Amino acid sequence: MTTIGVLGGGQLGRMLILAGAPLGLRFRVLDHTADAPAGRLAELVVGDFTDPATLDRFAAGLDLVTLEFENVPLGAARSLAERLPVYPPPRALEVAQDRVREKRCFQELGIPTPDWRPAESASELRKGVAELGLPVIAKTQRLGYDGKGQRVLRSEADVGPTWDQLGGRPLIVETLVPFEREVSILAVRCRHGKAAHYPLVENVHEHGILRRSQAPALYATGELQVQAQNYAKKLLEALDYVGVLAIEFFVHGGRLLANEMAPRVHNSGHWTIEGAETSQFENHLRAILGWPLGSTAPRGHSVMYNLIGTLPPMAPVLRIEGTHVHLYGKAPRPGRKLGHITVRADDAETLEARVQALQESMNRFEAK
Amino acid sequence: MTTIGVLGGGQLGRMLILAGAPLGLRFRVLDHTADAPAGRLAELVVGDFTDPATLDRFAAGLDLVTLEFENVPLGAARSLAERLPVYPPPRALEVAQDRVREKRCFQELGIPTPDWRPAESASELRKGVAELGLPVIAKTQRLGYDGKGQRVLRSEADVGPTWDQLGGRPLIVETLVPFEREVSILAVRCRHGKAAHYPLVENVHEHGILRRSQAPALYATGELQVQAQNYAKKLLEALDYVGVLAIEFFVHGGRLLANEMAPRVHNSGHWTIEGAETSQFENHLRAILGWPLGSTAPRGHSVMYNLIGTLPPMAPVLRIEGTHVHLYGKAPRPGRKLGHITVRADDAETLEARVQALQESMNRFEAK
Numbered sequence: 001m002t003t004i005g006v007l008g009g010g011q012l013g014r015m016l017i018l019a020g021a022p023l024g025l026r027f028r029v030l031d032h033t034a035d036a037p038a039g040r041l042a043e044l045v046v047g048d049f050t051d052p053a054t055l056d057r058f059a060a061g062l063d064l065v066t067l068e069f070e071n072v073p074l075g076a077a078r079s080l081a082e083r084l085p086v087y088p089p090p091r092a093l094e095v096a097q098d099r100v101r102e103k104r105c106f107q108e109l110g111i112p113t114p115d116w117r118p119a120e121s122a123s124e125l126r127k128g129v130a131e132l133g134l135p136v137i138a139k140t141q142r143l144g145y146d147g148k149g150q151r152v153l154r155s156e157a158d159v160g161p162t163w164d165q166l167g168g169r170p171l172i173v174e175t176l177v178p179f180e181r182e183v184s185i186l187a188v189r190c191r192h193g194k195a196a197h198y199p200l201v202e203n204v205h206e207h208g209i210l211r212r213s214q215a216p217a218l219y220a221t222g223e224l225q226v227q228a229q230n231y232a233k234k235l236l237e238a239l240d241y242v243g244v245l246a247i248e249f250f251v252h253g254g255r256l257l258a259n260e261m262a263p264r265v266h267n268s269g270h271w272t273i274e275g276a277e278t279s280q281f282e283n284h285l286r287a288i289l290g291w292p293l294g295s296t297a298p299r300g301h302s303v304m305y306n307l308i309g310t311l312p313p314m315a316p317v318l319r320i321e322g323t324h325v326h327l328y329g330k331a332p333r334p335g336r337k338l339g340h341i342t343v344r345a346d347d348a349e350t351l352e353a354r355v356q357a358l359q360e361s362m363n364r365f366e367a368k
Numbered sequence: 369m370t371t372i373g374v375l376g377g378g379q380l381g382r383m384l385i386l387a388g389a390p391l392g393l394r395f396r397v398l399d400h401t402a403d404a405p406a407g408r409l410a411e412l413v414v415g416d417f418t419d420p421a422t423l424d425r426f427a428a429g430l431d432l433v434t435l436e437f438e439n440v441p442l443g444a445a446r447s448l449a450e451r452l453p454v455y456p457p458p459r460a461l462e463v464a465q466d467r468v469r470e471k472r473c474f475q476e477l478g479i480p481t482p483d484w485r486p487a488e489s490a491s492e493l494r495k496g497v498a499e500l501g502l503p504v505i506a507k508t509q510r511l512g513y514d515g516k517g518q519r520v521l522r523s524e525a526d527v528g529p530t531w532d533q534l535g536g537r538p539l540i541v542e543t544l545v546p547f548e549r550e551v552s553i554l555a556v557r558c559r560h561g562k563a564a565h566y567p568l569v570e571n572v573h574e575h576g577i578l579r580r581s582q583a584p585a586l587y588a589t590g591e592l593q594v595q596a597q598n599y600a601k602k603l604l605e606a607l608d609y610v611g612v613l614a615i616e617f618f619v620h621g622g623r624l625l626a627n628e629m630a631p632r633v634h635n636s637g638h639w640t641i642e643g644a645e646t647s648q649f650e651n652h653l654r655a656i657l658g659w660p661l662g663s664t665a666p667r668g669h670s671v672m673y674n675l676i677g678t679l680p681p682m683a684p685v686l687r688i689e690g691t692h693v694h695l696y697g698k699a700p701r702p703g704r705k706l707g708h709i710t711v712r713a714d715d716a717e718t719l720e721a722r723v724q725a726l727q728e729s730m731n732r733f734e735a736k
Contacts, residue, residue: 018389024695041409277690292687319660322645327392
């Protein structure tokens with residue numbers, strides 16, 4: 001029986017395990033906490049990713065290794081890659097972990113992005129802001145997620161304190177794009193090089209955290225889909241990528257500007273569990289195992305809501321036809337992703353009615 | 369967090385757990401073997417169902433108890449029901465465990481069945497056969513499954529040895545119905561009394577084991593569906609049933625004859641994982657928790673194949689669009705259900721083409 005090691009035991013790892021169990025796969029999870037959500041469904045190794053003895057214990061007897069968060073220490077991924085297949089490859093992590101490398105990679109492949117400047121110091125930050133013109137967004141080059149490690153700079157008065165506020169760490173400054181919409185594409189590439197794509201997803205973020213995804217993105221013209229697929233194809237090939245890759249874009253002036261990529265299954269792909277013939281989780285596993293990829297065709301229309309910070313009462317939600325609840329088994333905490341709800345329907349009109357009902361149910365709860 | 373105890377740790381328990389984890393549920397499984405398929409995804413208590421200390425250990429801290437096989441010792445179910453909600457209720461087990469009680473229950477509710485006679489001795493067996501006329505099928509009254517504990521009697525010469533061949537245990541003799549088709553209905557009833565039904569499924573058995581299910585059953589007229597729903601409704605109410613209940617029917621002369629019921633999630637409902645809006649596993653859990661039931665609407669058309677005895681190579685199967693593989697993690701053994709494959713498509717014609725491709729792939733493997 002094939003045993004897959006997963007670096008990280010969060011909800012993404014948990015959903016990988018739930019998708020892999022029916023395929024006859026076993027899993028071992030490495031996480032630094034004993035109550036990791038994925039740990040209840042698989043063998044859990046608790047320890048530090050940079051500790052060689054922990055890595056040895058984790059690696060013993062595994063057939064291959066994958067990951068569920070991109071900030072896996074690169075040394076750990078490389079050390080594992082010396083003895084086992086590691087997918088996606090450490091090179092993809094290296095690019096995704098550093099916003100400057102990532103932007104350069106997009107640039108080299110002809111994938112447009114907002115204008116940007118690196119800023120290794122407070123004075124470089126001021127220089128970058130002057131060159132780009134306000135408003136801009138400053139982000140730490142490394143270890144940012146869910147809106148953490150970023151600040152929007154709208155006036156000159158915002159510029160001065162930013163370097164210290166973001167911890168005096170290397171930054172990237174980007175033009176703040178007045179985008180019309182945010183979309184993402186989920187692409188998957190198999191060990192044998194075959195690739196597939198899901199339809200574009202439209203995303204809504206609040207305070208830097210994904211709130212809602214709709215798939216297929218209703219307004220997305222065939223042209224945007226083709227553009228996104230072409231960009232994804234270039235990235236997958238340039239990185240010799242294996243597994244699911246997500247790319248987030250701004251839609252600005254009717255064209256795509258790449259914001260960032262995630263070398264893993266992605267929150268904007270959770271709708272695929274019910275809304276596509278094969279989920280992103282199953283396709284990630286099929287890809288890293290060298291199995292044929294499953295159909296990425298959508299099944300009707302889906303909207304996914306993240307449950308952030310608190311959980312609404314479940315009965316009113318479950319009463320709405322086509323709703324599917326996914327809880328991660330995490331303790332409530334402000335800003336924490338505790339679960340998600342996907343609403344599915346065969347057509348967009350029925351979906352809209354169900355989404356309205358769900359929205360009303362959630363508003364009633366939030367108003368209390 | 370709600371913790372559900374499951375009596376039995378086979379594939380049905382495993383699929384209940386896979387459906388329940390996203391709902392935020394925890395599970396504890398009681399099985400008499402340490403390598404029970406469900407045991408890898410939940411806490412496993414290994415022991416004898418009739419041992420009070422084992423039952424105490426199993427029950428401690430649970431919120432409610434369900435089961436995944438109907439031959440749970442009745443004493444164990446009743447002992448648990450004194451301290452915890454047990455769904456389906458022990459009364460339903462009592463009826464389903466005994467083919468004579470079951471047939472009487474059908475009879476009392478006006479649900480037609482093949483003609484039958486109880487046979488508590490070899491002479492009663494001869495008398496029953498004489499009254500019904502050959503051919504008949506003789507079955508042990510208790511503990512039969514997957515064609516075990518049954519014999520078809522076609523000639524007078526078959527009658528003599530049957531009593532001993534079936535172990536000298538109480539039997540039931542039934543007219544062997546030259547049925548046109550076999551169908552089943554999956555019904556579900558909530559703690560609050562609300563019920564729902566899936567569409568009729570057409571089943572094909574080989575050597576007494578379910579081989580293939582198709583849903584919705586293509587030829588099933590609205591009339592048969594209504595008949596099946598009415599029978600299910602009567603049973604659910606008479607037994608004050610909570611959870612999923614399956615009833616298997618013969619179609620003979622265009623009407624339904626009840627063959628048997630299963631007070632649990634059922635093999636002929638596995639297609640619901642991909643082929644219905646809400647799976648039988650999720651709806652069983654919603655029902656026993658008193659949550660709103662999920663939509664039982666089919667999503668396109670599905671065919672499910674059981675993988676019995678051996679597993680075919682997976683790549684050719686996964687290459688066919690719309691196939692979904694479910695392996696149970698059991699060691700191969702002749703006649704053993706090791707997994708199933710569901711093929712799904714939006715329309716019946718596309719499904720037929722995919723089923724053909726799957727059949728050819730399986731035949732090539734079986735011919736080797």
